Amino acid sequence: MPMSNHLFVYGTLKRRSRHPMARRLAASARHVGPAILAGRLYDLGRFPGLKEPWSPNDWVQGEVYDLGEAAGQILQDMDAYENAESPPPTPYDRQLTSVTFGDGRTLHAWVYWYRGDVQEERFIESGSYEQNCDPP
DSSP, X not given: OOOOSEEXXXXXXXXXXXXXXXXXXXXXXXXXXXXXXXXXXXXXXXXEEEEOOSSTTOEEEEEEEEOGGGHHHHHXXXXXXXXXXXXXXXXXXXXXXXXXXXXXXXXXXXXXXXXSOOOGGGBOTTSOOOTTBOOO
């Protein structure tokens, strides 16, 4: 499997999020910029869940971080955070996924996919989770 030092975040870890782990990520990694990936986003209450796309129109907005030399430790910390938010057996599964920047560039980044059940009425059509975020 290819490795990556990049992480795509789409919820409580976004730069505008007021969550302490978002601040920790921003302090320990370099923000690369906004990107999108093919998927469907669901409002799970205190955090969102990312599921596979149903159609070519299913896109999720997020941000990419370059984790640099500390990637292994940061990913361990993020895994622990995701597992704490959603206790084992964890419904979150970290996988390498292709993400696309506004200029068309793509790269492989780690992404947390939600493996639990979702309710279709909680689908976030905009593809952008804004709860707990400061205004842009």
